[in-house]
Amino acid sequence: MNLISFIHFFQRDFITTIKNYREVFPFIKKNKIWQGFLDYSWVTKFLLFLGALLSLKFAGVFNDFFNQTSEQGISFNILGDLIGDTLEEGYDLFKMSGFKYAILILLEVVIFHFARKTLEILTGEKAEANLSSFIKAQVRMFKVVLFAFVMETVFTILVNAGLSIFGLKLISSVVNFFIQCFFLGFVIIDNYNEIYHMSIKQSFKYTRQYIGVSIGIGIVIYVLMLLPLIGAALAPLLAAVTATITMHELNKRDDSMAEVFVESVF
Secondary structure, eight states, rough: OOOHHHHHHHHHHHHHHHHHHHHHHHHHHHHHHTTTTGGHHHHHHHHHHHHHHHHHHHHHHHHHHHHHHHHHHHOHHHHHHHHHHHHHHHHHHHHTTHHHHHHHHHHHHHHHHHHHHHHHHHHHHOOSSSSSHHHHHHHHHHHHHHHHHHHHHHHHHHHHHHHHHTTTGGGGHHHHHHHHHHHHHHHHHHHHHTTTTOOOOHHHHHHHHHHHHHHHHHHHHHTTTTTHHHHHHHHHHHHHHHHHHHHHHHHHHHHHHHHHHHHHHH
């Protein structure tokens, strides 16, 4: 693929992704994709476990709040401190290396349900969504995240070294941002690819054909996760639905998925 073709397809895929993001709320509302999510007893237990982990992280903030109110009573200043401390704690957590990947691992249950439910609506075919298939998806998510994190780190080091050699270090932060967004997007898109029984290697190769989709998904995840708590919950949900709609649409248009399996045989 030459540079002009790459730019054309990147632009097409990126615009399609952002357009689908804009339409994802009406799609979710119309099709009531959340239905059935809590029908699985294992989902409820998993969410309770996740809530306990998050509560431990913010326990210190709320403990300080209750100590202040017991001594001084409730005031706007104390409420302001609570909001400020919560935002600061959430932002500090966001800045931690690998935090975004950790959130995607913890919320695989959300990605799992919403990706499969979306594909079921688009194709009319019911995707497997039992405990056994979720456990397989969760184990795979660990592997994919480890792969993405290592690859992101390697690419970042190599690109930064190359930019420094050519005196382009000023743009390194921008390039690093897009590298991170690509791999965040890949982690989400892999859930769609997994349904079609691609290996992680096949999934990564297939996703590289749609860099515009992966970066578009990753950018929105990155931005949403800047919002404490609610952003971390919304990001994987919206990304799972958008990635599934976009990849399904582009695969029908390009008929490129078959090439991945054919090439893997020879």
